[in-house]
Amino acid sequence: MKYIFILLILLVGTTSYSQSVFDASRSGDLENLKALYAANPTVVNSADSKGFTPLILAAYNNQTAIVSYLLENGSDVNAKDLSGNTALMGVCFKGNLAIAKMLIDNGANVNQQNFNEATALIYASTFGHTAIAEYLLKNKANTRITDNRGNTALKHAEMQGNSEIIALLKS
Template identity: 70%
Template sequence: MKQIIFILILIITTTTSGQSIFEASRSGDLEKVKAIYTLNNNAINTTDSKGFTPLILAVYNNNPKIVAFLLEKESNVNAKDLSGNTALMGVCFKGYTDIAKTLIKNGANVNLQNYNGATALIYASTFGHLEIVKYLLDNNADKNLKDNRGNTALKHAEMQGNTEIAMLLK
């Protein structure tokens, strides 16, 4: 029995060698993520040298299947990187509406602030992602939260000329 387990571990390790869970999450290799998870289910909540979790990397690189798998396996949806950014903040920067909805449906806190005080709503407003702004507001995003410079999401939208978002935030 020990030999069978050893062989299985060897096979799985060989199929995942050369690629970490971070690389697999970034590149969209769901089978590698699953194989690594099978070997070590704690891998889904580990962080790399920048504090990125596999979920943050999957979100930022628009890999919805990996996002779904990681959330199903209870990846920490509110984990922060070394700058205090969450997966939701990353998706609000990038503009992937469907992933933003998935994160929120799986418990992402819409009002967390990074170490500069920015929120997901501030990112979505700054980068002009109207549908995400609407969804955040529908899910209790606090439009009055200010970043470390005293700016709200409205102020960021106005500074970037995102008039439709600014109107929504007034």
């Protein structure tokens, strides 16, 4: 019984501790993130119940300084959430070019597919983020990859009427 009690204390402590890294990453609390990392460097690659890592949350929430810090401290740039999405896919949905460049320049797989077989280029094309699509293409994003419905990035751009991306993908 004594050991079960100790185990429960450790688990509860770990849960709130781990939750803090997600809150810090989401909100841009760099000082808290640094303190959490100093206490336990493995927090940079922890995942919440949805599989979101601190990097995925920071990228999706446009936290440039947090993304930079996480990448400098060993965060897995290609980690996936429970849907197979990466930080790069999230930022291609949201449209932050600076973060997209950081992720790509730090080894993000530009052709990684999620569980719907979509890629970062498909997201950038769907949501009209031309500058990100250009950077993905400069870094060897494959325009021929199709999602689970058989649609390429070009087809998604056409369906959304994103004329700049259509022209880019046709050139």
